[in-house]
Amino acid sequence: MKAKVHVTLKSGVLDPQGKAIANALGHLGFTGIGEVRQGKYIELELAETDREKARQQVEQMCRQLLANTVIENYSIEI
């Protein structure tokens, strides 16, 4: 079973990487660009076949390793 996880910075948390992208796009001549935020996208291949159990397992992974829940949100798609 495949799980997809998005980890994004909470709104209000500064995102220097996103800012750098926005600046670089400006230098390349792109206009009309507002806020840019960069997050992480993680794909996991799981042996678990039960959707609900897989979701719980990935939820645990997010809390323990994949996301820093102080400053980041995560969302899981199974």
Next chain:
Amino acid sequence: MKAKVHVTLKSGVLDPQGKAIANALGHLGFTGIGEVRQGKYIELELAETDREKARQQVEQMCRQLLANTVIENYSIEI
């Protein structure tokens, strides 16, 4: 208009970051984890209001800056 971009490594390209996550999850006691791949997720706020033009603009951004098309794929959601 908001654009969401996923940048992922092409299959066959080694992903040391994904491997590190898989190893770390193993050390934390998670079992049944197969391949882990890490990509980037970028959200852009665009002034453009036409969907098709926005898509073309983001497509250009991906080719010029956001993705290294030699080793990475990208997908765009508007």
